[in-house]
Amino acid sequence: MSKVLEIKDVHAKIGEKEILKGLNLDLEPGKVHAIMGPNGAGKSTLSKTIVGHYDVEVREGDILYKGKSILEMEPEERALEGIFLSFQHPVEIPGVNNAYFLRTALNAKRKHEGKEELNAAEFLREMKKHLEMLGMKADMISRSLNEGFSGGEKKRNEILQMLMLEPDVIILDEIDSGLDIDALRAVSEGINMMKDGKRSFLVITHYSRILDYIKPDYIHVLKDGKIIKTAGPELVAHLEEHGYDSIVEEV
């Protein structure tokens, strides 16, 4: 069975603190992997490690993407190669037009792939298709990037970027936090649209709620910097009922 992302025995620090302690995880093409775990288990550090955030220092182990190590790659190179992170708290950037930003990002990717850049009209046509589906107001594209957006608007904007950039590995860090039921539906619909049997998803979440909408193929339990159990979707119900303490590390 092929793997699109292989995380091999990764030990990673933020500051002086070791957070990932020998983490192993493989993502399969076309599958939805959910990561669940208690607070402080290292869920967000895992996503930061994959995308190459400055805060994280990898001490040991390796991460292979499509068979090649990415640890030495700059964050933008990883992104151009097709790794996308939907941020838990998307940052506000005043004065930077949302559409201009997204077109710059999309054209950087197209250039990287040897494709023609999209002009403004072509780009807008593409983007409008997605706006409606996500229930986003037309003025969202002319506003400054994430500035003054509500929690739900920020998350929808992340999904809009995902739809436009068409990445191969999609990491969704707490995509469901702070969403009302309508926003959750819209966001899930966007995510489900991206399922094409080839793309892989890593859904990091506290709650099982989002997993009712995005059906996971695998559940991984992350605790104390390691994946301690991997199972099918039936594990969700067990966790809901018995909590993370009921899971004993598989050897």
Added chain:
Amino acid sequence: MAQEEINKAVSGEYELGFEIDIETDVVPPGLNEDTIRFISKKKEEPEWMLELRLKALKKWEQMTEPTWGKVDYEPIDYQSISYYAAPKTGGPESLDEVDPKILEAYNKLGIPLEEQKQLAGVKVAVDAVVDSVSVKTTYQAELEKHGVIFCSISEAIRDYPELIKKYMFSVVPMTDNFFAALNSAVFTDGTFVYIPKGVRCPMELSTYFRINALNTGQFERTLIVADEGSYVSYNEGCSAPMRDENQLHAAVVELVAMKDAEIKYSTIQNWYPGDEDGKGGIYNFVTKRGICEGENSKISWTQVETGSAITWKYPSCILKGDNSVGEFYSVAVTTLAQQADTGTKMIHLGKNTSSTIISKGISAMKGQNTYRGLVKIGANATGARNYSECDSLLIGDQCGAHTFPYLESKDTQGQVEHEATTSKISDEQLFYLRQRGIDEESAVSMIVHGFCKDVFNQLPMEYAVEAKALLKLTLEGSVG
């Protein structure tokens, strides 16, 4: 770790630091009555101008250099500066007489002096000043058809003495401050503009100042008078060679807007900034002031300040006419070891006058950026309004931003609003953009441009493009 990368990204290269290889007439260093007489004679000035200059010198000799600015520099030895330098060849009469090397240099700077070569396809009249002289003024004949006077200040003193006598020193008095007094004594060239009643100037006017000679200072003087109901948009640019010695630039600009007239004055200041240890660079001590003399007149200053080792500059508006409007839009960048103390004064005298101040300071590396502004509302200025917004952006942790807003109000009903923010280009903002595949240089530039957007929107289109490119160059250039 991210910080090192950002520092690397903001130590931009100065691309205009070349020297024009021409022979120059330079007066020996020193400042006394003889120097003044020499300059006045070179400029073929009438006696009354010489008298004014000598009077200014006397006043200046009694004045002391101001120390209140938040700028730190070695004392300037005014006797070691040469106060007049001029290219030996070429006169302002025809293009054929301008030294080809100067034409080539101006082309390199992106300022074509041939009238057929227009800037970005738009007609822009240029007065080109090298060191102490104007070497060429374009489109004069075409402007004359509209009654617009556009010439060097030296020509104006000879050809339009009545206008000069009436308006020069009327907005910035000879003894206004130490540097203005110095300029009044030794000013060499600069531009004079007169827009007659009811005329909308048919093209953008501009002056491009180039310091070229060694150990000289540049002391230009510009005067723009917009008569009733007229409109003019004027732009100035500047640059200088890279040298280890500091060079002094002390200019004076005066604007007069009569009833219903509007003057839009834009500056892209790109003097050599010196190196990252603070060696070399231009000392830029400039007095700029406009008076809204008549009702409903408007003066708008827009400045993009990226160069100079030291900048000390407060383009101001005296809002004398009722309902007159003053605006100040500024982007000031200090990187390397640059220091800027800049801002504005809005003096509300007339009724229902309004002013807007938008100041964006960007500091990187060891740059120190100070906003200093005064809003003064006089006793008769009923209904006066001011809105001020001063934002600072810090890139890295060795730089500094400082804000000194002053308010003096004699009218209790005046409406004054002030907002100030200081923010840092955060690692999180940079990372967000990079995670979307945007490289670090472009990411820094995108964040900075977003920060400056409100000011860039005020520049004429072709200059906005230049300003953006310049900002990118100043703050980037060496990542890779």
